Amino acid sequence: MDHQSMKICHLVALPYPGRGHINPMMNLCKLLVSRRPDVLITFVVTEEWLGFIGSATKPENIRVGKRRNIPVASLWTMSASVFSVFHYRELLDKKGHFSVELSERGNELVDYIPGLTSTRVADLPTILLGTGNEATRQILNWAIEGFSGVLNAQYLLFTSVYKLEAPVIDNLKAQFPFPVGLIPNLVAQSLYVSLGSFRSVSSAQRDEIVAGVRNSGVRYLWVSRGDTSGFEDVDDDAGTVVPWCDQLRVLCHSSIGGFWTHCGWNSTVEAVYAGVPMLTFPITMDQVPNSKQIVEDWKIGWRVKKQVQSDESLVTREEISEIVQRFMDLDNGERKEMKEKG
Structure with a gap:
């Protein structure tokens, strides 16, 4: 089409249909539309996700754009x-x-x-x-295949914070022959607990976490994705359990003093934006290196697991209760330093 004669710029957004990919892509689209009302965006999702958001892609979609001479921007939803x-x-x-x-x-x-x-x-x-x-x-093969499609794009975008990953981002800018940019992050102390939206911990480990948090005496808000087992007799004065929440709004609330997180990248950047210290409990994929950066490089969180452990090795409720108490102690010097860095 002759875009010079068109008043509307039409973009097609094709997020990978995983729970950690839909939100950042949708937020990017909302940001574009808010700044450019002349932009029309078609957001392509699976039928499952259409039901979730009210409105299955493969790497082949990025190559389709190149074949048809359509400029393609690749959005990476993990850390740089x-x-x-x-x-x-x-x-x-x-x-x-x-x-x-x-x-x-x-x-x-x-x-x-x-x-x-x-x-x-x-x-x-x-x-x-x-x-x-x-x-x-098989998952690794899919990931490598998808990653190879990035080189077919004309732009590479990250949902990150430059100050956190400046050396990495600067190196990538020097490596790639196309623009590399950052998407601006989404614009009595309680512990906010979320174990992720896709893969979670074993039922045995979840029982230990539930008991440990409850035994700590710390107030909490727990997002359980509809699974309320272990909370049947929760005292309303101790904590609140909900199946879903607007996570960024929760993290930005003045009553939230800490975030128990699986260290998904969306959760990580939202916690950084809100300045909330993190208790890291990574499960898989990029969550492990994200946890390392939170604790060792940026020094804005603590590990719940002190070392690499197998899936069968449980962190006990006693250990969890103790670390939650120390982590949420306002007089703790380490906590004050994390809050200042955040």
Whole structure:
């Protein structure tokens, strides 16, 4: 079409149909429309997601744009640091750190990825470590295939904060022949608890977390995605359990003093924006390196798990109760430092 003769610029948004991908893409579209009323956006989702938001893509969609000479912008919904890990995965392979056994090499340092601080192999995205599981290998193949499509785009966008990842972002700007940009982040102390919207902890670990948080004596707001088991006799004065909430609005509320998080990237940047210290409890994928950065690089959170543990190794309710009490103690010097950094 002759865009010069058109008053309306029509964009097509094709998010990957995963729970951590829809929201940032939708927020980007809302931001574009708020600034450019002459932009019309078609937002393509699966039937399942259409039901959720009231209105299945594959990497082949980015290549369709290129074939039809339509400018394509790729939105990366994890951290820029994780993007770099994928981008430089050949270095991991050369150093023997790609798909390794954690019990043998988990504490070895990866200090050769441009822009990234030194990190342990165990703190890399879990999908790159490999378990020999066929399903995991298939997911890895999909991820690598999807990542390769980025090079077909004309723009690369991140939902990140420049001050947090400046060395990484600067390196990427030098590496890629097209613009790399950042999407502006979404514009009595209680602990906000959310265990993620997709993969969660085992039922046994969830029971320990529920008991530990309740036994800590700290007020809490818990988003349980409809699963209220363990909360049947909750005292209204102790905490509130809801199936869903507007997370950013909650984190920005003055009554929230801490965030128990699985360290998904959306949750991470929203907590950074709100200046809320985090208790990190990563489960899979990029959540592990995100946790490492929160605790070790940015120093705005604590780990619940002190070391890499197998899925069968539970963090007990006693341990959880103790760390929640210390974390939410307003007189704790470490907490004050985290709050200042946030």
